[in-house]
Amino acid sequence: MKIATWNVNSLKVRLPHVLQWLGENPVDVLCIQETKLTDDKFPLAEIKEAGYDAVFTGQKTYNGVAILSRHPITDVVRNNPRFADEQQRIIAATIEGMRIVCAYVPNGQTVESDKYAYKLAWLASLRDWLEEEMRSHAQFALLGDYNIAPDDRDVHDPVAWAGQVLCSDPERAALQALCELGLCDSFRLFEQAEKSFSWWDYRQLAFRRNCGLRIDHILLSAALARRCTACAIDRVPRKWEQPSDHAPVVATLA
């Protein structure tokens, strides 16, 4: 069983990338962020053709999330019921006995901005909701674009990024609060190469220079962590023509 997450930065533009990647990496579940598509525009037929069902919730221009699965999808919940929000950033579903939550955490823009305050409030409410959800779902996974680099080793230039959005202490504390619910960062269950990142700026040849951040994560409950045998970032599609700025992250479960 493989579960994955990928911020595609427009599913309209990136549908060929997603279909090619799934062809080469037939994961069981793929959580997608930043579809930037209203639900009437979601390419369900093409995805079904590739052997996947999908559930999704989107909006025009911004945000939008989806879960693709080779297995039946049940008990779909869109958004955090505790957090009234126009922005479509969360979709949850049960697949093969696992509760899967796909999240696109707000970016925050800068630590001074209202968007940063929104990000922290959004994360606090997510934590409260998941605390309740995890009581009834032992096999629990939170996958997505967290827009948080958990540690300095997840940052290409920790000095330049110190205190900045995506790396600030309050954001890292909010991520830690999620972990304290009993979730662990599947990537760090295993030995990994230094300077492993999941996002690289489009500018300044950042990918070629490996100037990136690790901000896309798969957090697993103890029951799923026990089943996890690998977690890896797939840099290959970041090298393709017209790529997303994010790379997929894949966790393997026994």
Added chain:
DNA sequence: ATGGCAAAATGTTTTTGA
């Protein structure tokens, strides 16, 4: 000098992302 690149709507320019 706070730039660059990419996507999408607000569209030959602006807003946002990370």
